[in-house]
Amino acid sequence: MSGTFTKSMARNIFYGGTVFFALLFLALTFDSMQTIPKRDNRANLTPSVIAGKKVWEVNNCIGCHTLMGEGAYFAPELGNVYKRRGPEFIKAWIQSQPTGAPGRRQMPNFHLTEQQLNDLVEFLKYSSEINTANWPPNIEG
Amino acid sequence: MQYSSQAVAKPYFIAAIGLFTGQVLFGLIMGLQYVIGDFLFPAIPFNVARMVHTNLLIVWLLFGFMGAAYYMIPEETETELYSPKLALLMFWVFLVAGAATILGYLLVPYATLAKFTGNDILETMGREFLEQPLLTKIGIVVVALVFLFNLTMTMLKGRKTSISLVLMIGLWGLALFFLFSFYNPHNLVLDKYFWWWVVHLWVEGVWELILGALLAFVLIKVTGVDREVIEKWLYVIITMTLVTGIIGTGHHYFWIGAPEYWQWWGSVFSALEPIPFFAMTVFAFNMVNRRRREHPNKAATLWALGTGVMSFLGAGVWGFLHTLAPVNYYTHGTQITAAHGHMAFYGAYAMVVLCIISYAMPILRGRAANSEKSQVLEMWSFWLMTVAMVFITLFLTAAGILQVWLQRYSSTPIPFMAAQDQVAIFYWLREGAGVMFLIGLLIYIASFFVSGETKAKAA
Numbered sequence: 001m002s003g004t005f006t007k008s009m010a011r012n013i014f015y016g017g018t019v020f021f022a023l024l025f026l027a028l029t030f031d032s033m034q035t036i037p038k039r040d041n042r043a044n045l046t047p048s049v050i051a052g053k054k055v056w057e058v059n060n061c062i063g064c065h066t067l068m069g070e071g072a073y074f075a076p077e078l079g080n081v082y083k084r085r086g087p088e089f090i091k092a093w094i095q096s097q098p099t100g101a102p103g104r105r106q107m108p109n110f111h112l113t114e115q116q117l118n119d120l121v122e123f124l125k126y127s128s129e130i131n132t133a134n135w136p137p138n139i140e141g
Numbered sequence: 142m143q144y145s146s147q148a149v150a151k152p153y154f155i156a157a158i159g160l161f162t163g164q165v166l167f168g169l170i171m172g173l174q175y176v177i178g179d180f181l182f183p184a185i186p187f188n189v190a191r192m193v194h195t196n197l198l199i200v201w202l203l204f205g206f207m208g209a210a211y212y213m214i215p216e217e218t219e220t221e222l223y224s225p226k227l228a229l230l231m232f233w234v235f236l237v238a239g240a241a242t243i244l245g246y247l248l249v250p251y252a253t254l255a256k257f258t259g260n261d262i263l264e265t266m267g268r269e270f271l272e273q274p275l276l277t278k279i280g281i282v283v284v285a286l287v288f289l290f291n292l293t294m295t296m297l298k299g300r301k302t303s304i305s306l307v308l309m310i311g312l313w314g315l316a317l318f319f320l321f322s323f324y325n326p327h328n329l330v331l332d333k334y335f336w337w338w339v340v341h342l343w344v345e346g347v348w349e350l351i352l353g354a355l356l357a358f359v360l361i362k363v364t365g366v367d368r369e370v371i372e373k374w375l376y377v378i379i380t381m382t383l384v385t386g387i388i389g390t391g392h393h394y395f396w397i398g399a400p401e402y403w404q405w406w407g408s409v410f411s412a413l414e415p416i417p418f419f420a421m422t423v424f425a426f427n428m429v430n431r432r433r434r435e436h437p438n439k440a441a442t443l444w445a446l447g448t449g450v451m452s453f454l455g456a457g458v459w460g461f462l463h464t465l466a467p468v469n470y471y472t473h474g475t476q477i478t479a480a481h482g483h484m485a486f487y488g489a490y491a492m493v494v495l496c497i498i499s500y501a502m503p504i505l506r507g508r509a510a511n512s513e514k515s516q517v518l519e520m521w522s523f524w525l526m527t528v529a530m531v532f533i534t535l536f537l538t539a540a541g542i543l544q545v546w547l548q549r550y551s552s553t554p555i556p557f558m559a560a561q562d563q564v565a566i567f568y569w570l571r572e573g574a575g576v577m578f579l580i581g582l583l584i585y586i587a588s589f590f591v592s593g594e595t596k597a598k599a600a
Contacts, residue, residue, distance in 0.1 A: 007369055010376035011303065018383045025387045028406065032334070035400040040330035050327045057267025057325075058255040063188025068397050069474030070333065071269055074175065074187050076557035077474060098183065105178030105558075108186045110252070127329055133404070135396035137471060140554045 039131035051116075052123025059110045066141075068132055074105065077141025082128040084139050087121045094120075142504050144215035146222035151505045152232050153208025154498045158586065160201035160239070161491070165579055167194040172572040176565050185247070192246050192272045198486060199270065200239045205494030206315075206351055207235075207288055210308060212501045213358050214292050218299025223291050231284050231291075238280040242273055264325055268336055271322045278322055285316040303372035304361075307379060308354035314347030330398035337393045344485075345386040345414065345456075352493050353379050353421070356448060359500045360425065363442045364432035374424045381417035389414050392464050396473055404466035411464040415457030418489075425449035438503060438510035440519040444496035447527060451488025459484050459534065471549045476564075477541030484534040487526075495585075502589070511588070518588035525581025532574035540567035 056062075061078070062071040068079040081090060094117060098106040112120065142148065171190045173180045181190075215222050222228060245254045251267070258274030260266045265275055273281070289312060296305060321338040357375045361368055391407025394400075425446050436442065459481040463472040472478070499519065503511045510516065548560040555563075 005373070007303065007373040007376065010373045010380070014376045014380040014383075017380045018387075021384050021387045025390065028388070028391075028403075029334075032394075032400050032403075036330055036334075036398065039400070040328055040398045042328055045327060053327060053329065054264060057264065058252045058260060060188045060192065060251040060267050060272060062267065062269045063191050063272075064186075066474040067329075068333070070397070071474070072188070072191050073474060073476055073479055074171075074191070100179075103177055103179060105174065105561075106182040106186070108183055130330060130398040132396045132398055133401050135470060135473065137549045138554045140548050140556050 041126055041129045041131070044126050044129065046122065046126075048119045048122040049126040052119035052121070052126075055112065055116045055120045056123055059112075064107070067127065068130070069135065075107065077136060078124060078127075079130075079132070080128050080136060080139065080141055082121070082124045084141065087125070090121055090124065091117045142216075144221050146225040146228075147212050147215050147501075148505060149222065149225050149228040149232070150208040150212035150501060152229070153204050153211065154502055154505075156232070156236055157201045157204040157208060157494060157498070160197050160204065162582060162586070163243075164194055164197035164201060165575075165582055167191075167197065169572070169575050169579060172568065172575050175561075175568040176572065189246055189251070192251075193243055195270055196246070196272060197243065198491075200235075202490050202494060204235070205490075205498070206312065206355075207231075209351075209355050209494065209497040209501075210288070210292055210312060212497070212505075213308065213355070214295050214305055215299075217302045217305040217358070218296050220295060220299035223294035223298070227287060227291050231287050234280065235284045238277055238284075242277045245274065246272075263323065265323055268325065268332070270340055271336070278319075281319065282316070285312075285319070289313060289316060302368070303375060304354050304357050307350050307357075307375060311347045311350030311354060314350065315343060318342045318347065333397045334394065334399060337390055341390045341393055342387070344490075345389060346383065348490065349382045349386065349417070350379050352448075352452070352489055353382070355493050355497050356421065356425065356445060359441060359445050359496055360428045362500060363436040363438060363445065364428045365434035365436075366428050366431055371428060374420075374428075378417050378420045378424060381413075381420060385410050385413040385416065392466075392469065395466050395469055408464065408466045412461060414464075415453065415461050418453040418457035422449035422453045436510070438500060438516070440511070440516045440523070441496060441500035443520055443523055444492060444499045447523060448488065448492040448496050451484065451492055451527060451530070453488075454531075455481065455484030455486070455488035455534070459538075462538075471545050472541065475541045475544050475549075476537045477545070480534045480537035480541055483537065484530055487530045492527075512592060515588050515591040518584055518591055522581045522585035522588060525584060526578050527581075529574045529578035529581055533571050533578065536567045536571040536574060540564040540571070543567070 056067075061067075064072050064075040066073065066077045066079070069077065085093070094110070094112060097109045100106070167190050170181060170185060171187060171194060174187050174190065211222065211228055245258075254274060255266050258276050260275055263275055265278060266272055271278075292309065292312070296309060318339050321335050324335055326332050326335075353375050357371050360366065361371050388406055389411035391403040392411040394403035394407055426449065429442060429446060463469050463477050463481065503509065511519070543564045544560050547555050547563055548557060
């Protein structure tokens with residue numbers, strides 16, 4: 001850190017390095033945007049799925065659950081719950097909350113309408129069909 | 142203090158410590174809910190407590206960063222702040238907006254909050270860490286822009302040092318990347334892809350510039366080492382940060398539907414992310430060893446060294462533990478993620494804010510350093526909180542390893558809740574460590590109220 005290596009050299013390497021890797025990141029992002037349509041299940045992005053995503057968001061489901069491994073780690077992964085449990089179980093489960101079992105983790109009842117439940121299930125179905133490079137390792141999520 | 146306008150930093154620091162306390166209390170509530178599932182249900186469901194916990198963290202760190210900038214920039218630029226009044230006004234705007242948001246989370250169902258705060262106009266809510274209502278998000282942008290305007294105007298009329306330049310790049314970057322929180326495409330893959338442009342490019346990108354600048358500033362002050370040397374280190378460290386961290390974003394793109402080449406890019410570059418943190422540790426110890434003066438504020442020096450070590454452990458080592466794609470395949474979204482998150486945020490960001498507060502607060506209160514008695518108490522709180530965080534991290538890591546084994550790796554995987562029951566003992570131990578952390582925090586707060594003989598007046 002002494003001798004010929006000066007502060008202005010360090011500064012120039014900082015600016016040069018940052019710009020180079022930021023541009024590389026943008027290039028990779030540009031390339032990703034070309035590939036993602038083959039993996040993101042966008043063909044099934046129906047109005048119902050879009051409405052279901054909103055139901056997911058405005059009830060802050062991510063505050064307990066993970067979706068594709070992202071979120072809170074208090075309750076099960078839901079990215080593949082459609083495959084694990086199926087549509088009817090999901091709807092019945094949401095409607096029957098909270099269980100009230102003493103000492104057990106409780107999920108609130110969000111008073112969803114039939115339409116909202118269907119939309120949410122459609123969203124979870126769409127999510128489960130995204131190509132996630134074979135993640136999670138097994139059906140338990 | 143050298144410039145009277147530096148005084149605006151004081152309310153920012155006080156608010157930061159207050160909100161930090163709130164964050165820890167909600168952390169304890171959540172920790173208990175992990176083992177006594179119906180604790181405080183339905184008054185405070187887990188998702189609400191978590192939102193309060195993480196949002197308070199973000200807000201108190203932002204208060205800390207802003208206070209730090211208001212303190213540092215006048216001294217670095219050798220001129221009074223452009224507008225201290227604007228800085229105080231923004232303090233109250235941010236505090237009221239933050240408090241109203243937290244109360245909204247606690248008192249109103251989230252869906253109702255969304256409905257009445259304009260989420261139907263622009264849907265931005267309900268994504269991890271970005272749960273704030275649209276109005277709050279707009280408020281954050283306004284406060285950030287006014288803050289940056291104030292500081293940039295100050296810089297333009299004064300001396301331009303590397304530390305202040307790096308700090309300002311970090312803060313402008315923070316504001317810029319927050320704008321991605323307004324972009325929420327219906328397509329879940331794109332939503333997640335660009336959500337990370339806020340979250341990752343904050344904490345593993347521009348926030349590290351802020352961290353480096355704060356640490357460099359305190360080190361110059363407490364060690365008296367030549368500015369040229371410290372600023373050269375700073376540039377080297379942040380170069381490594383951004384060279385590794387930007388492409389390192391790829392470690393979040395493994396399993397969310399992005400192309401699979403990210404498993405290579407993300408693994409290789411994020412495996413290098415510990416290097417700048419290691420350099421930061423070496424930097425802090427090196428500078429303190431080469432000190433040219435004995436600063437009376439021993440506590441601030443301790444926080445500076447602690448930041449180096451704990452950010453390396455939390456962000457560097459615990460990040461590396463699960464960043465390689467073949468490992469992350471099993472650990473993604475488990476308690477191992479939580480373990481890393483806790484120690485990284487504490488070690489890098491909580492500690493650096495506590496470090497600048499430790500250095501600046503006595504000066505803001507008219508003395509170079511606190512009394513011996515007060516500093517001893519503060520150092521006790523340092524050790525209690527830091528050791529408690531080490532234990533929280535170790536217990537969560539143990540829980541995570543077991544969880545991975547039971548639920549993901551074993552030939553007969555068991556369901557999520559069954560695995561949670563199996564690891565409950567570690568959640569109890571974590572809660573115990575959490576109580577220790579709270580005791581440390583209370584002692585920290587008490588250290589501000591302990592008098593005793595004061596050291597020489599600040600210059």
